[in-house]
Amino acid sequence: MPLPPASNPRLVDALVIGHGLAGAVLTHSLAEAGWRVLVLDQPTLNSASRVAAGLVNPLAGRRFALTWRAEELLPAAAAFYQRVETTLGGGPWWYSRPIWKFFASIEEANAGLARVGSPFIAAAVPPTNTAALRAPLGGLELHGGGFLQTEPFLLALAAYRRARAELREEPFVLDRLDAGSVSPTPIRYQLADGTLIAARYVIFCEGAAAEHNPLFQWLPLVPNNGQVLEIDLAADLPPDVVLNGGAYAVPQPEHARRYRLGATYDWGTAPPAPTAAGQDDLLARLARFTSAPATVVGHRAGRRPAVRDRRPLLGFHPSDVRLVLFNGLGSKGVGLAPGLAAHLVAVLNAEETLWPEVNLARFAAFYPGATVA
Known part of the structure; x- marks a missing residue:
């Protein structure tokens, strides 16, 4: 919907929706890369990220095959969690x-x-x-x-973001989003207190709640x-x-x-x-x-959050590349999130192209062609 003009909106590179495991890891990765970030989150006690045992298992199935991209993603996960412990001065969580x-x-x-x-x-x-x-x-x-103690890890990262005025505990309301002109014009969003945000990207990390998001309901979640x-x-x-x-x-x-x-x-x-x-x-x-x-x-x-073909969903909305999805990590999210977050940051920085097996464009045929307001 159109929003009222503002002479001095808060400028961010990424407005991140959700601070479960996917959102927390991606936000921290963006901040490490020098991005200005703001997160909107409405924490719930029964989110999968908080409930999970946080296990990272390199094998899958009765044939003892390596999990997908294990040799690059699992070392990246361990290194990321240890780096967060050092940055925050807390833990251990990993x-x-x-x-x-x-x-x-x-x-x-x-x-x-x-x-x-x-x-x-x-x-x-x-x-x-x-x-x-x-x-x-x-x-x-x-x-x-190994394993990550997900709940204390997420609480510590939330406190870290909050202390930097980078996290607000409020729901995302689609009617407050104003796409306006096409990219590269920033997307504007109005916070609950009326503050206007101008963001290069809005990145949705809503986990299972994405099944209720009209922007991405067409995907086979x-x-x-x-x-x-x-x-x-x-x-x-x-x-x-x-x-x-x-x-x-x-x-x-x-x-x-x-x-x-x-x-x-x-x-x-x-x-x-x-x-x-x-x-x-x-x-x-x-x-x-x-x-x-x-x-x-x-x-x-x-x-x-899971996907029909058991691969994560990353990438750009078909009608507006400023709307980005980072979802579908499923039960292996602790091992997948850091490496995939680093990959998405590199994609957003035009340093890499999206891996085909995670690119949400693989389901382009499902998209009904609706446009963003």
Whole structure:
């Protein structure tokens, strides 16, 4: 909609919508590159970013294939999180930890053992069958992964941005956006208090909420709900190791014997909420690799942003290149976000071209041709 004229709007290079994991990582990456930034965020306790166990696993599936672009994205992720800790003088939030992936069948064991010595697969985990740990077929020890304590990390980055007047806790309202003339004219946006912003780009990092954004509803977003438990185990499991045997158990550094256990996947459309069925499912999967009694001390649910072809969505709106999307990171967002944010910053600085596999233009046929007001 047209906005009233202003003689001195606040000039920014990027107005970022959303400060979950994607928005926080991208905003910090833009600021590191010298961009003037302003973020609008309406934090919710059940956002996937806050609920997540923050696991970074270099392998995917029963064939033990490397996750997409693992050899470039995972080192970039670890380096970014460590750099943020240094910049903010806080943490630690990033923990580089080995992951023990247990075999579920002889076929899995044969396939996995053949991969020992390949990238990220450090060694075989010998079979064990004790009261504390059941892995009769053994498994693999994976290096190059770990976990991020997402909630304290996001709270610290939000405080950092807020102290620089770069974060406002208010919703984005589409009717306050005035595209006006075409690029390179800045887009104008009116904040809740009436302040006018003039931005080179408006970058949407809304996570699952993007399914309700009229600008991007045409994209094949397929968000899903997930549940995670926080448990105390009555046994001493291998310290400082992430266990993965049908469910993952991520050790919580501030509490001995406490783990974050996840995760479920529900492709329904209902708002995310903890359920008894979800808890029972996770505890049953935990019992596959330990018989230690577990006490549930926390149970949370969130809604993940996902895409039909399981690749992130980055790029420019078909009708206005000043409107940018950074979304669809899904359950692997902690490992993907830093490297993809660096890539998008380079694209916006005209230093790189978008990777075809993440470019939202791959779904151009879905776009109905509507124009931005």
